[in-house]
Amino acid sequence: MLTVNSVRYAGAFKLHVSLSNGDSGLFDVSGYTNKGFFKELANEEYLKQVSVDSSGMGIRWPNEQDFSADTLEAELIKAN
Template sequence: MVKVISAEPMENYKLRIRLSNGKNGIFDVSPYLDKGVFHELMEERYFRCVKVAYGGVMWPHEQDFSAETIEYELR
């Protein structure tokens, strides 16, 4: 099962991601920002609070993305 090893916030709602299977790339969060709970991520200070948790990434108010979603969308 793939896991997120590191997630670094970047400009324009992107995350620099490193996965446990050796894949690295950029995950663009912007397509999700107009979807319910993800709207809060539009605040840059809050977006930068991302942490690696439970194999994926998570923010303080429990918005999250699984490693599988990230791997599928990774560029």
Template sequence: MYWDAMIVKPLARYRIYVEIQDGRKGVFDMKPYLDHGVFRELKELHYFNQVGIVLGAVTWPNEQDIAPETLLAEMQPLASTSSPGEALDRESPPESRP
């Protein structure tokens, strides 16, 4: 469907970069969810970084997922020319940039 995630990459500070099938790109902040239910497991950074896509949905190995409507409503859009590296660069403090 038009809201299927095509690319997802973990970013610093519990954020993920997402590209949607219809061409939208953005960054979704998972921090507000980390103290709730099944999402608590995502606090472990190694596990958080295992984010992937199953049937167009952003998921983790133990079946945590983000509802597509939540993803689209809350992700911060990026310009169509932006890349995951640019999103990460914008979110990093200046002293950590190369």
């Protein structure tokens, strides 16, 4: 089962994510910031409040926006 080891804000609406399968890289949130429930992520100060959810199965923000580890893996811009 894929889990998220860590997440931190990397600037320019990107998050640095480390996954349990050894993959790490950037997840670009900018494509989601104009979509309904995710619009709050357009606020960079709010975006910085990202954390790994309690199950480790994804990341989340205080108002319950979230992305699963599988989504992160599929859209990860992998580090070289």
